[in-house]
Amino acid sequence: MATRARRSRRRAEALSKERIVEAAVELLDAAGEAGLTFRALTERLATGPGAIYWHVANKDELLAAATDDVIAAALAVEPAKSPGSPQDGIRAVALGLFDAIGEHPWLATQLATQLSCSPWQSVTLRILEGIGRQVGALDVPEDSWFTTTSALMHYILGAAGQNTANTGVLGPDANRAEFLDAAAKAWKELDPGDYPFTRAVADQMREHDDREQFLAGIDLVLTGIITRHLPSA
Amino acid sequence: MATRARRSRRRAEALSKERIVEAAVELLDAAGEAGLTFRALTERLATGPGAIYWHVANKDELLAAATDDVIAAALAVEPAKSPGSPQDGIRAVALGLFDAIGEHPWLATQLATQLSCSPWQSVTLRILEGIGRQVGALDVPEDSWFTTTSALMHYILGAAGQNTANTGVLGPDANRAEFLDAAAKAWKELDPGDYPFTRAVADQMREHDDREQFLAGIDLVLTGIITRHLPSA
DNA sequence: CGCAGATTGGAGCACTGTTCCACTGTGCCA
DNA sequence: TGGCACAGTGGAACAGTGCTCCAATCTGCG
Numbered sequence: 001m002a003t004r005a006r007r008s009r010r011r012a013e014a015l016s017k018e019r020i021v022e023a024a025v026e027l028l029d030a031a032g033e034a035g036l037t038f039r040a041l042t043e044r045l046a047t048g049p050g051a052i053y054w055h056v057a058n059k060d061e062l063l064a065a066a067t068d069d070v071i072a073a074a075l076a077v078e079p080a081k082s083p084g085s086p087q088d089g090i091r092a093v094a095l096g097l098f099d100a101i102g103e104h105p106w107l108a109t110q111l112a113t114q115l116s117c118s119p120w121q122s123v124t125l126r127i128l129e130g131i132g133r134q135v136g137a138l139d140v141p142e143d144s145w146f147t148t149t150s151a152l153m154h155y156i157l158g159a160a161g162q163n164t165a166n167t168g169v170l171g172p173d174a175n176r177a178e179f180l181d182a183a184a185k186a187w188k189e190l191d192p193g194d195y196p197f198t199r200a201v202a203d204q205m206r207e208h209d210d211r212e213q214f215l216a217g218i219d220l221v222l223t224g225i226i227t228r229h230l231p232s233a
Numbered sequence: 234m235a236t237r238a239r240r241s242r243r244r245a246e247a248l249s250k251e252r253i254v255e256a257a258v259e260l261l262d263a264a265g266e267a268g269l270t271f272r273a274l275t276e277r278l279a280t281g282p283g284a285i286y287w288h289v290a291n292k293d294e295l296l297a298a299a300t301d302d303v304i305a306a307a308l309a310v311e312p313a314k315s316p317g318s319p320q321d322g323i324r325a326v327a328l329g330l331f332d333a334i335g336e337h338p339w340l341a342t343q344l345a346t347q348l349s350c351s352p353w354q355s356v357t358l359r360i361l362e363g364i365g366r367q368v369g370a371l372d373v374p375e376d377s378w379f380t381t382t383s384a385l386m387h388y389i390l391g392a393a394g395q396n397t398a399n400t401g402v403l404g405p406d407a408n409r410a411e412f413l414d415a416a417a418k419a420w421k422e423l424d425p426g427d428y429p430f431t432r433a434v435a436d437q438m439r440e441h442d443d444r445e446q447f448l449a450g451i452d453l454v455l456t457g458i459i460t461r462h463l464p465s466a
Numbered sequence: 467c468g469c470a471g472a473t474t475g476g477a478g479c480a481c482t483g484t485t486c487c488a489c490t491g492t493g494c495c496a
Numbered sequence: 497t498g499g500c501a502c503a504g505t506g507g508a509a510c511a512g513t514g515c516t517c518c519a520a521t522c523t524g525c526g
Contacts, residue, residue, distance in 0.1 A: 039513080049516085052475095053516080108346075109342060115341075115397075116342065129427075132431065145433065145434050146434040146441060151453050155454070157395065158388055162387055195358065197362050197369060201361075220454055228452070270481090281505065284505045287504060
């Protein structure tokens, strides 16, 4: 199916899976998960549902393709620049994923469902491979590769997913400062008996920087890996 | 609203938000996210949509309440048993969350959306507080509390969310072995040029145990925390 | 020129979350 | 005791969803 490319259309850019996925990503970026509708898609592509369903099995496959597309693009950036230490390589891949999820907040939910429903496939593999190569360069003994890489992947996707709102949705920084301020204020008014810890870290929360904190977590895991799995140092 | 309790009904257990949330959790557990439908809810509770909407604003609030309920229950178990070292305390909380998400796979997606759309609220706070108290017991200097606890939380929720399918959906262990076997076989047939790392860890993936690997990751982060933030040792 | 088959897109289906509103049953007050 | 106000209920209906069906088109080939 879709044995295109050999035929030369004169119609304004004939339909194709790529064009559909591209439009889907734009809709998702513009209005979040709820913004991707077959109605909206047909309107934007100036066609009908039937045409789309000829190229794409269903909405799930479309979402998977969109996710795969964006993640692949995010992971494709780094191989060009890998000058520093292996640890810098890991930081680069991690930041690439962090920023991609920040720019496309819908990825957070999508990755969660995707990894839950069909784990160890397409997207997961891309990410595992991207992180794993850098882990290999760290001189971690080979029998710890999977455990180590999995831990890193879990942290990266977890942190990136949970920071989505702070980075992307709220728009410019002015709002962010206000938002954090309001949250910190609310934290301080929590019941001292139930939430002693949260009250104590309210100020740290207000002043934290997302990327900085993300990298601090990466360094924590890296330190753990080096301390546990590397004979030297 | 819902100033119940003072009036004594003889009708079979009059409607209440708790009863609705309880039914919602059962439906979610039985058939996943798609299983929670207002139609199904009305049928199970032998009532109509209007009655439900009197107690609950909309589906999002219902999902939030269900999430909160289950997470609170998972976190409420541990304070009884905190005999060991502070690190054991962290492991206990982490495993509590891990198992809860394993038993209720819909939590993976739900937590992702919840933390994205309304971060630093209800559920997030519960989890932060639960983990944070244990971190405090670790003698981590206070100005590192928030960063440290956040990193742990990100890893725990990330790992638990991504392991959902392996633990819960597939049912008994027999299937799991087959599933891992098939996945490992598929990994070994990937393009050696594109996926050298993934091919290399296929066997480790087949033989890994989810909980064990989860705890290994926790220990990695803990080692990082201790190495970086604790003057002693 | 005409045909086979790859594409298209509009009408329509089953289902969703949500709203509306006529109705019940209960507790309060005269 | 009687009537009332109203919290609480549940059935009917609505707009919008993903998806299917199928008559119509367009394309390259003989």
